[in-house]
Amino acid sequence: MESDAIENVKDKIDEILLMSTNSEDVFHSINTLEWLLKLDPEADTALRIAALGHDIERGLEDRMIQSGTFETYDEFKQAHALNCAEILVEIMEDFGVEQSLIDDVAHLVAHHESGGNEREELLKDADTLSFFHVCIPLYYDRKGPEMTKKRCVWGFKKLSDNLKKDVLEIEFPDPELKQLVIDSIVSDND
Numbered sequence: 001m002e003s004d005a006i007e008n009v010k011d012k013i014d015e016i017l018l019m020s021t022n023s024e025d026v027f028h029s030i031n032t033l034e035w036l037l038k039l040d041p042e043a044d045t046a047l048r049i050a051a052l053g054h055d056i057e058r059g060l061e062d063r064m065i066q067s068g069t070f071e072t073y074d075e076f077k078q079a080h081a082l083n084c085a086e087i088l089v090e091i092m093e094d095f096g097v098e099q100s101l102i103d104d105v106a107h108l109v110a111h112h113e114s115g116g117n118e119r120e121e122l123l124k125d126a127d128t129l130s131f132f133h134v135c136i137p138l139y140y141d142r143k144g145p146e147m148t149k150k151r152c153v154w155g156f157k158k159l160s161d162n163l164k165k166d167v168l169e170i171e172f173p174d175p176e177l178k179q180l181v182i183d184s185i186v187s188d189n190d
């Protein structure tokens with residue numbers, strides 16, 4: 001049954017992301033789905049799978065795209081998106097998911113960093129809001145203030161204008177982080 005195949009895909013995504021060395025990845029997957037449903041409670045199955053699995057490569061160290069091999073951060077993110085789409089296609093094929101759904105999820109995930117049409121924008125915004133919501137503290141611990149600020153500026157720029165206020169409403173446990181996020185927003189408006 002198609003619904004069993006979808007449940008199997010969701011479980012597999014969870015299993016893979018639990019192997020990520022970055023412990024926020026599994027929370028980020030679930031939280032991106034939560035943001036997606038907040039932005040569109042009627043979001044379809046393809047969008048829901050795409051939200052859960054858009055960063056799937058992070059649990060597969062040997063298949064993960066490395067940022068150092070790209071000239072720009074955008075090029076790296078584009079390669080990351082395509083790689084995650086490819087991995088998800090393999091998983092969905094293994095579980096016998098219907099081809100039209102596989103194509104839909106792959107297309108959404110391939111565009112999750114850049115956005116595009118209405119559904120791709122929705123996924124991009126859910127991912128971006130979730131980065132601010134659950135990823136920043138651990139990202140900050142790993143990368144330090146400079147990189148985190150750059151990442152926030154990049155994330156804030158790609159967020160749809162009508163959602164930028166939502167970032168300001170997110171509670172940050174650390175006042176330093178809160179300030180860093182505000183500084184990023186200010187530099188975006190320069």
Ligand SMILES: [Fe+2]
Nearest residue numbers: 028054055127
């Ligand atoms: Fe993400």
